[in-house]
Amino acid sequence: MKRISLFLLLSLLLGATVLYSQNPETNLRVVSVSPNAASLGTFGMIPTSNYVGQASLSIPVYEIDLDGKKFPITLSYHTDGTRVAQEATWVGLGWTLQAGGCVISVFGSNAKIYSANYYDIKGRVVKTVRSNLLGGYDITSTTYTF
Structure with a gap:
């Protein structure tokens, strides 16, 4: 009985590290032009x-x-x-x-640059769009006005 309760307690503690209910906050900095x-x-x-x-x-x-x-x-x-x-x-x-x-560049305008870095869900930087399947954020989204 002691082994079963110890096994359940360890599996509960190890399984709780993967589970979370909050979405990570995204503090995207928007810079306006002059x-x-x-x-x-x-x-x-x-x-x-x-x-x-x-x-x-x-x-x-x-x-x-x-x-x-x-x-x-x-x-x-x-x-x-x-x-x-x-x-x-x-x-x-x-x-x-x-x-x-x-030349005016407007940051935070959701233009996708496919060779740029992305943040994945866990906050790691990934370099390809294929690695960004779970909806990361583009850190260099920029629109240029000429």
Whole structure:
């Protein structure tokens, strides 16, 4: 009787290490872009035309001429309205200083990069999508706006 109760106690203790009822918390850090970079992204993502009720307002400020190539610097206004808690850029709310363009990366946007590292359910880093069958999280999900 003593052996059976000892066997049951050991199997219960060893089996309890595998069982858990809580899901691990995921503290994904979302980094937002600056207001100046975010205002540049609206010109590439939201098309302007007179058919949808949005005008394209642009004021030329200066033009740089380097070896026959011209780089215009303009102040542009996008007429998509002011949103709640929208921060103003340093040239004004809704205005953007366009000087050749920029590359904006938005972290945490759920774009899958298949050669990146993933976290599996137990928090280990795996390197292939095949190892990520149980729903890990992409640690380098990024969308680029040009």
